Amino acid sequence: MALGExxxxxxxxxxxxxxxxxxxxxxxxxxxxxxxxxAGEQWAVSTDTLVEGRHxxxxxxxxxxxxxxxxVNLSDxxxxxxxxxxxxxxxxxxxxDPAWLQGFARGFHALADEHGIVLAGxxxxxxxxxxxxxxxxxxxxxxxxxRSGAKAGDDLWVSHPTDGGIGDARLALEVFRGRARLCQAGxxxxxxxxxxxxxxxxxxxxxxxxxxxxxxxxxxxxxxxAHVLAASGVGAQLWWSALPRSRWMAEQPAxxxxxxxxxGGDDYELLVAAPAAERQTVVDRAAACGLGxxxxxxxxxxxxxxxxxxxxxxxxxxxxxxxxxxxxxFDHFLSGSTDP
Amino acid sequence: MALGExxxxxxxxxxxxxxxxxxxxxxxxxxxxxxxxxAGEQWAVSTDTLVEGRHxxxxxxxxxxxxxxxxVNLSDxxxxxxxxxxxxxxxxxxxxDPAWLQGFARGFHALADEHGIVLAGxxxxxxxxxxxxxxxxxxxxxxxxxRSGAKAGDDLWVSHPTDGGIGDARLALEVFRGRARLCQAGxxxxxxxxxxxxxxxxxxxxxxxxxxxxxxxxxxxxxxxAHVLAASGVGAQLWWSALPRSRWMAEQPAxxxxxxxxxGGDDYELLVAAPAAERQTVVDRAAACGLGxxxxxxxxxxxxxxxxxxxxxxxxxxxxxxxxxxxxxFDHFLSGSTDP
Numbered sequence: 001m002a003l004g005e006x007x008x009x010x011x012x013x014x015x016x017x018x019x020x021x022x023x024x025x026x027x028x029x030x031x032x033x034x035x036x037x038x039a040g041e042q043w044a045v046s047t048d049t050l051v052e053g054r055h056x057x058x059x060x061x062x063x064x065x066x067x068x069x070x071x072v073n074l075s076d077x078x079x080x081x082x083x084x085x086x087x088x089x090x091x092x093x094x095x096x097d098p099a100w101l102q103g104f105a106r107g108f109h110a111l112a113d114e115h116g117i118v119l120a121g122x123x124x125x126x127x128x129x130x131x132x133x134x135x136x137x138x139x140x141x142x143x144x145x146x147r148s149g150a151k152a153g154d155d156l157w158v159s160h161p162t163d164g165g166i167g168d169a170r171l172a173l174e175v176f177r178g179r180a181r182l183c184q185a186g187x188x189x190x191x192x193x194x195x196x197x198x199x200x201x202x203x204x205x206x207x208x209x210x211x212x213x214x215x216x217x218x219x220x221x222x223x224x225x226a227h228v229l230a231a232s233g234v235g236a237q238l239w240w241s242a243l244p245r246s247r248w249m250a251e252q253p254a255x256x257x258x259x260x261x262x263x264g265g266d267d268y269e270l271l272v273a274a275p276a277a278e279r280q281t282v283v284d285r286a287a288a289c290g291l292g293x294x295x296x297x298x299x300x301x302x303x304x305x306x307x308x309x310x311x312x313x314x315x316x317x318x319x320x321x322x323x324x325x326x327x328x329x330f331d332h333f334l335s336g337s338t339d340p
Numbered sequence: 341m342a343l344g345e346x347x348x349x350x351x352x353x354x355x356x357x358x359x360x361x362x363x364x365x366x367x368x369x370x371x372x373x374x375x376x377x378x379a380g381e382q383w384a385v386s387t388d389t390l391v392e393g394r395h396x397x398x399x400x401x402x403x404x405x406x407x408x409x410x411x412v413n414l415s416d417x418x419x420x421x422x423x424x425x426x427x428x429x430x431x432x433x434x435x436x437d438p439a440w441l442q443g444f445a446r447g448f449h450a451l452a453d454e455h456g457i458v459l460a461g462x463x464x465x466x467x468x469x470x471x472x473x474x475x476x477x478x479x480x481x482x483x484x485x486x487r488s489g490a491k492a493g494d495d496l497w498v499s500h501p502t503d504g505g506i507g508d509a510r511l512a513l514e515v516f517r518g519r520a521r522l523c524q525a526g527x528x529x530x531x532x533x534x535x536x537x538x539x540x541x542x543x544x545x546x547x548x549x550x551x552x553x554x555x556x557x558x559x560x561x562x563x564x565x566a567h568v569l570a571a572s573g574v575g576a577q578l579w580w581s582a583l584p585r586s587r588w589m590a591e592q593p594a595x596x597x598x599x600x601x602x603x604g605g606d607d608y609e610l611l612v613a614a615p616a617a618e619r620q621t622v623v624d625r626a627a628a629c630g631l632g633x634x635x636x637x638x639x640x641x642x643x644x645x646x647x648x649x650x651x652x653x654x655x656x657x658x659x660x661x662x663x664x665x666x667x668x669x670f671d672h673f674l675s676g677s678t679d680p
Contacts, residue, residue, distance in 0.1 A: 025382055025482075025484075026486060029571070030420070031417075031556060032386040032417060032484070033384070033386070034382050034384050034420070035383045035385060036382055037377040037378075037381060037383055039379035042365055043377055044374050045373045045374075045375060046372040046461060047472075051465050053467070055465070076371040079371035080370070080372040088385060090387055090388075092391055092470055123389045123472075125394060125395070126391070126394055128391075128467065128468035128470075130432055130468075132463075134428060136385070139374070144370075144374045147370050148370070231370070
């Protein structure tokens with residue numbers, strides 16, 4: 001990359017106000033960024049790569065992409081109940097397009113500022129477009145929310161906007177693919193959910209010391225729940241009618257709803273297992289974060305995952321859905337396999 | 341990526357012995373890795389992306405590539421005087437080639453084990469081949485070696501193998517490009533320097549509290565020195581005859597030597613500014629690490645970089661090389677510009 005291009009990228013991503021802010025003792029521009037740590041805390045680290053054509057289309061608004069590249073990583077910190085502190089950004093770019101870079105930087109920095117997270121370093125190189133973000137956050141020692149703590153009898157919760165649900169990101173994707181239809185307003189709303197996911201950082205912090213286990217929904221409800229079940233050595237039931245859905249989702253054909261709600265990814269909501277005795281506290285804390293939290297099932301002893309029509313059917317243990325009503329790929333998880 | 345491919349990658353990169361080793365309280369497999377921190381320390385973080393066709397050829401030995409992807413990052417920790425602790429690995433792969441992945445993992449893990457560093461998480465996705473590694477290390481608070489501490493009067497040092505020098509990685513590249521010739525033994529030695537750089541971690545640790553500034557040579561001697569000069573607000577002189585060179589380098593034509601020694605990148609040796617009063621201590625500490633350390637110049641007041649034939653000429657301040665004797669691209673740095 002020519003020196004002028006470096007200068008442009010540097011001007012966009014190295015911000016004077018970031019040089020020594022928050023935990024940053026030495027900012028980008030040295031061989032390493034140096035972060036201050038405090039006694040009694042642990043550092044939570046997560047990283048994700050987004051590749052053009054696989055995780056996003058070349059036509060996506062760069063500002064939305066900058067937002068999403070950071071959001072999907074912050075969502076991992078949220079799922080651990082960690083306070084975001086710093087991040088690094090590795091950009092591989094096929095060309096230097098100032099307008100594209102400015103848009104990307106705007107989306108990235110806006111979300112970083114919202115969460116008080118500092119861009120502490122990174123790398124820019126030429127090549128096929130891909131974006132790797134690594135985030136670092138802090139938790140009091142031993143307080144991280146893990147996938148492995150779910151216990152039989154726990155309530156199973158999923159977060160969502162107070163006026164929305166899960167699965168809308170998948171619904172938007174299906175519209176792009178020509179396999180689903182939405183009115184203009186519904187499409188715009190679903191597209192926002194796909195392109196501008198909101199990491200549930202405040203909720204993750206609020207559930208520390210309360211939830212037994214948490215994960216963020218990136219692969220889809222059943223796939224991510226399977227990770228929790230495998231890590232915790234338990235099973236679960238889901239109650240179909242309890243799954244939160246937007247009004248556009250509620251208007252979709254049954255099969256489309258099943259695919260989007262049970263199988264759809266890219267929601268970045270939190271899936272949480274918490275003791276039933278704390279039910280009201282859990283709801284109150286989500287409300288304090290301005291979020292809906294729906295009780296969608298429960299953790300049971302044993303292994304595997306069953307879907308029932310509603311809570312009553314689940315408690316009776318009768319009428320578990322046959323596999324042909326479940327989205328393709330779901331069978332795998334019914335077996336209680338530990339494959340990711 | 342299909343589930344079988346995930347399982348293969350997981351089996352190669354998630355090692356049971358890494359799950360809770362060193363600073364890892366929670367290893368890969370949860371939303372975040374969780375790292376233990378201790379009072380009074382800071383965390384140093386660095387990240388680099390290697391892209392096929394730009395940083396390595398598609399034909400490179402995957403084991404060497406696994407080594408190098410981690411080595412170039414450990415070199416940044418070395419330059420900060422940080423103790424390596426943990427890393428993350430993001431692999432973007434065009435296909436799942438078990439033999440290639442096994443080789444890559446072997447090279448990566450061997451170097452990780454040598455430095456006691458734990459692979460704490462990562463991401464694998466499909467797409468054009470690229471590799472991002474992020475490393476995390478620890479330093480006592482305030483003890484990190486930075487680029488910004490060089491002072492007028494400091495000695496300028498560069499590390500190297502006791503029987504070698506700098507610039508050999510560039511020399512190997514020039515042979516690949518058909519622009520230089522080496523005997524078979526010389527080519528193999530130079531190629532090792534290019535493909536298997538050895539991060540100078542022990543030397544970085546040994547120079548903590550002693551050196552005023554350090555940087556690792558990734559872009560080339562003059563380019564990296566320019567970063568130190570800009571960050572420290574000083575100038576420097578280099579002494580041509582003092583630059584350490586392998587016997588194969590010494591046999592190269594003068595112009596080739598100048599390009600490789602002054603401009604060549606990918607050395608991953610440490611360039612160090614240290615007080616002249618500590619000269620013997622500096623040498624002793626490098627020797628204790630089994631490394632050569634050559635005094636190649638000195639830091640001066642003002643800005644910019646001058647090359648002299650030898651130390652005597654430098655001290656006399658006469659006979660600075662004219663720009664036409666310097667490698668192309670060098671002029672830029674003579675101006676004392678702060679552009680990277």
